[in-house]
Amino acid sequence: MKIVAINGSPRTTRSITRQLAALVLEGAAEAGAETEMIDLCDLRVTPCTACEGCSINGICVFEDDLPTLVERMKDADGIVFASPVYIDNVSGQMKIFFDRLADAIHYQVLNGKYGCSVATTHTSGGDQVVAYQNHVLNYLGVITAGGVSVATGGIQEAVEAAEPDARVLGTKLAGAITDGFSAPEQDAEITGNREFFKDLVTENRDLRVEDYERWVRLGWIR
Template structure:
């Protein structure tokens, strides 16, 4: 079983958020998973240019590190997103990865994967940022098992507690994958999304042959 953690703070080794991610991956490893960190702050990932080529051909034509990163994420069983709160959002580095992923959303390529999110913030504002990352995972078809946020303003004990919760969440992610844990509400959300998005796929069936092929294979049309 493979769990990948996405790190997106430009502060590298000094990152508070990386402390949570390392703890989560240590938890996953203790539960028996192979783990890897992808540091999007160190990679060359350009902006999406909305060319629509991915929906036509199934691959992004931009020459940079994106396709290799997404290739690894697609092979993983679990994905942990992490980002500090940057202006009540995720970092630009992580948002750029998200924006490059419309194919993953259109074709629900994280279907059957599980994931969760981690954040730290200078203020108390952690839930909004967790929701952004978890919404991305869900919109790609994944099941979300939760999230850990640490408000640094609450002091070192709060960070210690968040590190410990992250470790537990990492272990729990492995368990969720192993037991194929059911989340009926999220599964219903996924079904409802497909029901609605079917209209968009049909309206663009000439322009998006790769999407149509995928939806046909999955029996969603």
């Protein structure tokens, strides 16, 4: 069982967001998971230009670190999204990353995995950013096991007070992977998304034969 956390803070190793995500990973490790922290801002991820090139063959026109990052997510059983709150949303770097996941979303390449999200903020917006990140995970076909946000009030040590909740979240995520996790509302949303994306997959079936056949094998296209 492997769980990766993707930290979207530009402060990377100095960030309190990373500190919170690390506590989640520690809880997961105590439950038997192999864990990895990925600092998004150490990678090169180019903003999407909506050229729709990836729809042709699944390969982006930009040669950067995004394909490797997606493969690392595909190799994991669990995914943690972590971002600071910048003007009531995720960091700009995290949003660029999310926008580049369009093809992974359309083809549901992370289906069957589990995830969760964390956020840190000075005063407000943390819960909303957690909800948004979990929504993106659902778009990817990932069932989420919850989230934790911390309003620090400018006090870095405030994250320490959230340690018990963060560790419990990591344990819950690991348990979801090993034992399964029931989330009917999320299942319904993910199924609805697949139904919507099915037309795109069918339209491109001659260009992306393997991707189309995967959907057929999984029973998503009949």
